[in-house]
Amino acid sequence: MRDGLIAVGVADEIRKNCPTISARLFRALRYLHGLENHAKKLGYSQDxxxxxxxxxxxxxxxxxxxxxxxxxxxxxxxxxxxYCALGRAEIEKSSQIGALLRAK
Known part of the structure; x- marks a missing residue:
């Protein structure tokens, strides 16, 4: 979960600071929901x-x-x-961060 939250945070910083990269918002929301479900499967409560x-x-x-x-x-x-250079590199290598971003 920790690494997933870091990936979302880095992707968010890239999209906020690079005018030619935007977020894949629905993908990011699905990813966050998946992290939450994974934590629940590991036995963590919603609280x-x-x-x-x-x-x-x-x-x-x-x-x-x-x-x-x-x-x-x-x-x-x-x-x-x-920020743009990092975003493009992450998109190109199909990292988790890159999967949450879209080049305009």
Whole structure:
């Protein structure tokens, strides 16, 4: 679940910072729903899932992991071209992040 949430977060940052890439919103919603179902199959209750998703400290930690991932791949804050380059690379390699994005 953690890696899935990081993928969604990175894809969201790319689409917000790159004008030539948009989100595949329905695919992202299905993916998030799938993560939730997987957690339930592992025995987590809805209350536990909600608590995890709503945990501000965990959100901060996952955002930092996502930021590290993007920085390691050449993303520079406030540089749209670097976000676009990462987005195109993720789309091209058909990663989970790329599957959540669409080049315009």
């Amino acid at each position: 536990e899932i909600d608590a995890y998703v709503d945990d501000k400290a965990e959100e901060k930690r996952l955002r930092a992991i996502g930021a590290d991932y993007m920085r390691a791949r050449g993303v520079v804050e406030d540089d749209a071209k670097s």
